[in-house]
Amino acid sequence: MSIKVGDRIPQATLNVLRDGVQAVTTDEIFKGKKVVLFSVPGAFTPTCSAKHLPGYVQHYEAFRERGIEVACTAVNDAFVMAAWAKAQDVPAGLHMLADGNGAFAKALGLVLDASGFGMGLRSQRFALYAEDGVVKLLQVEAPGEFKVSSAEAMLAALG
Structure with missing residues (x-):
């Protein structure tokens, strides 16, 4: 079952590259903050x-x-x-979170089976807005589409 509006972001650990690989928890990312999290099938x-x-x-x-x-x-x-962030000139404050084993995507219930493309299990393309770890807005793309999870779509949905 996939996460929905009103649900709390599940406990999970992701990784970032800062002086080596560092673990970061979903509490560290979301607790007491307003966050837009978007997910892509692959860097x-x-x-x-x-x-x-x-x-x-x-x-x-x-x-x-x-x-x-x-x-x-x-x-x-x-x-x-980290390499993708560098190649895309991502600003330092935009968090690039690695879900290397797909555990977070699985916990969200938003796994994409891209085995047919040689990519294995990935995350679906989506964006969500959460306040203090509670999902207030969730935009999940239909397979093969890119409409509702863009930055522009999220800004418009947030008003």
């Missing part, structure tokens, strides 16, 4: 690199002006996420 993949992440980079300050932190997650390791 360096076409839609993710050409549209999804660049939109959040472009509109990063618009979220920050509203007091909202921005985080990106993918079923990739911390080294790949």
